[in-house]
Amino acid sequence: MTAGIRPATDTRKQAMLHPQVQAYWQEIDCGFQQVADVFEECLYEALSTFSREEIKAYLEAARVLGKLGRGPEPMLAFLEEWPSVATAIGGDVLPPVMGLVRAMQKSPNGNAIAPFLQTLAAVARRLQSAEQLQFYIDIAQDLMVRTTGSIHGHHTTFPSPGLPEFFARAPFLANMLSMAGVRNWVEYGVRHYGNHPERQTDYFKLQSADSRAVLQRERHGTLFADVERRLDLYLRALWRDSDQLVPYSTAFDELRKPIPYYDSLGLRVPDVLDDAHGPGGTVSGLDRYRAVLAHMVGHRRWSRPQIADNWSPFQRMAVECFEDCRIETLLIREYPGLRRIFLALHPKPVADACDPETTSCLRHRLAMLSRALIDPQHGYTDADLLEYARRFHELLADHAEAGTTEIADLALAYVAKTRRQSDQLAKVHFDDTVIDYRDDNRHLWQYIEDSDDEDFFDDPDKKNKKPSEVAGLPPRHYPEWDYQSQTYRPDWVSLYESLHPSGNPADIDRLLTKHAALAKRLKRLLDLLKPQDKVRIRYQEEGSELDLDVALRSLIDFKGGAMPDPRINMSHRTDGRDIQVLLLLDLSESLNQQAGGADNASGQTILELSQEAVSLLAWAIDCLGDPLAIAGFHSNTRHEVRYQHIKGFSERWDDTVKARLAAMAAGWSTRMGAALRHAGHYLSARKADKRILLLLTDGEPSDIDVADPESLRADAKKAVAELDTQGIATFCLSLDPKADEYVREIFGKRHLVLDRVARLPEKLPLLYMALTR
């Protein structure tokens, strides 16, 4: 290709075989050797499909593309691709296509013309209508306009970084998403990375995590993530199975086209399934999942591994086919309604679709047999097929459950009976032979001779596992609320959890001694708190006190001649406290500031004061016996939110915990939402009447990668609302004197602003007691 361009005259005069082609070649006046090489071939294809008019338009467009000054690629791509575009959706779309080409040429986006034309045919084949293609062109145009030259305020000088990448991935996108989905996916990329050339490129290359996440969100069909619970319930309710369901990606694995399977780690199913529209009716994505699961459950119940060493691949295929049908027959016996779903998903091969003279028909035969075994109305007439269907049903009829071994014998007999020379042919008939709700049957085979294989059988995944998945604690991804679009940005924030480093526990004990007087006062309050949580029970016939209201009412009734209510007493009951608290500490840089105020004579930093306060609180809560967890957080952009574990709910208030508190340090920023969500994730797993998240902070949410102050506030507010729906009460104690501007917005009434920070050690435990009284 890079051989260089020969003298122009040579190429333009290149001899074509056909005189008409020669004339056309002259017409388009092209000097590219690469084009000359394929021109004749392209034209033959064009001539076979296009009318005279269309040929003219085709050549004219090609000529224009050759004159853009962008090398041979645009022209080459067009000449090669256009006939199949026109076949897929008609030639009428040529004007808009050329319109977009011209627009790119006029803007600095000429580099995207070739990618556009190169993938156009694949996109068109997928879209199947001129209307849809127009939609596609509009999306591209919009992307181009909004991402071109907007960097640093310059005008239309820089080409769109995302546009060529978008075109390159367009066939993939069109496969995965509806055009509306493509538009949303593009919209997200433009909105978030409009000003960020590298990130924009990553996004449109489908390389960034959020790009893939948004794609996943927009996919058509039934997403595994959306029906996971239903599938769990299905397994449990109908099959008493509770194995792990593990989705595998279908989006990024076009080539291998993975098939469901199961192994020691769980049942592997695709991450999305479209509704299936077949001659047997429509099956929803959810029911397709159920069919996949039922089939695998059946194998787990009724299949036994077979020694495979002595069987040929054909024999194994037949055994798998018979075994699959046996399993489904048993499944249908359990739940007759499954037959409808299986039959709607099972292909029904046409009896004489495969020519055994020229093609290997083994797959075709087996698919028909498979259909016949589960479909009483199959309608096939082949004698062998009918005989084996009969024997199959006979074998399964007696309830002494014929197992895998017996069915394998039948399968081998079938292969022996129906074998043909042509089964060995390289050309295999594939149409209507794929039964996609069936798993890959890897569980069915055992190899005794090759010990490597045996290992492989034990852990089939070993070979595929990426090392990165195993190494280190992976980040958790959390969404973030985008208040401008009122949507979540999925998997936006990466949160790393780690154990807080340790210091000297004696430091904390020293702090506690320093506050001994305060501790003593608190202790008195704590003792009061314990028995104070009494509940009054009214309407008691017998009780410890007279309930005056009720007694009077009864007396009036009595005096009036009516039946008085004898339940005029009340009693008390002491309830156990059932409270779990998570204390979340803002450990951002600002904590290192000295706390102001006249009563802070010793000039302590906010961090030091927080340390004292937290120690006292932990001690106090320990006295009360409420389970308490403590964690700190700070952030350095959305890619790095650090969540540091200081005390777990079940950890004792001892030297290990005190040592971690002693090492408390501050730095970086305050990305509150993710930390709240992560803390909530722990709290929601706890069982208690009251679950409280207590946040101690000295400022508003902020981070260095976010300029708009409203943005992280809105996200924190959203996080608080999420916690609320999970039954977790969030309370914020703020040390920022200017907090009034925003705390209410985020936390509603549940906040307290402490403006004399020096009194924090005293206030925090008191606050807690007041909250939980």
Added chain:
Amino acid sequence: MSNQDQYKVHREPFYQAQGREVILYEAAYAARLPVMLKGPTGCGKSRFVEYMAWKLGKPLITVACNEDMTASDLVGRYLLEANGTRWLDGPLTTAARIGAICYLDEIVEARQDTTVVIHPLTDHRRVLPIDKKGELIEAHADFQLVISYNPGYQSLMKDLKQSTKQRFTAFDFDYPEAALETLIVTKETGLDEASAARLVKIAQAARNLKGHGLDEGISTRLVVYAATLIRGGVAPQDACRMAMARPITDDADIRATLDHAIDATFDPSPA
């Protein structure tokens, strides 16, 4: 005694034994040992007691306990009347006087101080002190105390006290296994066996979800309801949705799963 007659079970209730509970109960009654029936709702506990009362020819007094119930509701109370007060026996007192089997249904629902009043009746003394009247009633020789208790759904707070539990002999009830439950449904409603078996299958599917979004599975009682509806001409799938799936949950995912179980069991298309 007409008072006894009033509480007698006159016609034989249908009860399908699940095991040896009938003989064992007779033995417990012979020794007048108190009995505790444990098991989920609608599994046949009440029916069993009714049947035993009939078989033994003893009167039966049933009290459905609730959280507002006090000791007086069991023992009795003075009623105030214009010209003084009048004592009225509670059901427990009545049973102790006339020699009935007293069945306290869902005893844990009652407050803990209430349960204490049954203690003296359950040990060798077999007496019931009525504090307010200053009377001590010796239980009739035929009197027996039976309580029911569903360990499933109550909170930890509501568990029976050990000191109460340890005064009873106990039977563990559960939903019968499929064949037996099918039989119960056919006999109770006259539904054909194949359909009854399908109803039971659906009920079992729901029971598998206990603890995974369902507090209780579908009870035998609800299966009987569905069967009754089908006998009354309702289409099976409708009957199942109405009597078995809808009552037990508002959770959309669970409902979808049960609906699927119903469709998968009663195949809508011809086989």
